[in-house]
Amino acid sequence: MRVAASILAMAATASAFAPMPIVSRSTTLSGLPEEISDAIAENQAKSERWCEIRLLSDEDAEAQLSGEELESFKAYHADNKADIVKMKGVTELMLKSLELPKIQPKGKKQRKRDKFVLQTKIAAARAAEAAAK
Numbered sequence: 101m102r103v104a105a106s107i108l109a110m111a112a113t114a115s116a117f118a119p120m121p122i123v124s125r126s127t128t129l130s131g132l133p134e135e136i137s138d139a140i141a142e143n144q145a146k147s148e149r150w151c152e153i154r155l156l157s158d159e160d161a162e163a164q165l166s167g168e169e170l171e172s173f174k175a176y177h178a179d180n181k182a183d184i185v186k187m188k189g190v191t192e193l194m195l196k197s198l199e200l201p202k203i204q205p206k207g208k209k210q211r212k213r214d215k216f217v218l219q220t221k222i223a224a225a226r227a228a229e230a231a232a233k
Contacts, residue, residue, distance in 0.1 A: 136144070153165065153173055161173045206214070 149169075150172075153161070153169060154176060156164065156173070158177065161170065165173055
């Protein structure tokens with residue numbers, strides 16, 4: 101019984117270090133299958149066209165594009181511009197929190213004035229309390 105268990109354990113251990121089975125894979129760089137269907141070809145053509153379109157300036161897009169391409173270009177760039185404005189606001193808030201305003205330290209005379217004001221308030225409160233009794 102022990103011999104069978106030890107042989108099974110050795111077999112399981114040896115199979116853990118076995119080389120992985122070789123799987124044939126396509127060597128194309130784009131990751132697309134070698135035989136392209138009509139839908140994949142259409143998506144690939146749209147993707148290449150969008151790569152050309154999205155880098156145009158607003159004026160060039162108005163002159164060159166029309167219809168659905170122009171609408172998608174405008175929507176894409178409007179979203180990007182809104183995100184940029186929002187991120188600028190966030191960075192301004194972050195910079196404000198990093199650069200705290202410096203408070204001038206109080207001088208000796210100002211500390212004495214503050215102490216005198218506090219002492220007079222305490223004395224007035226004690227006088228009012230004594231008068232209330």
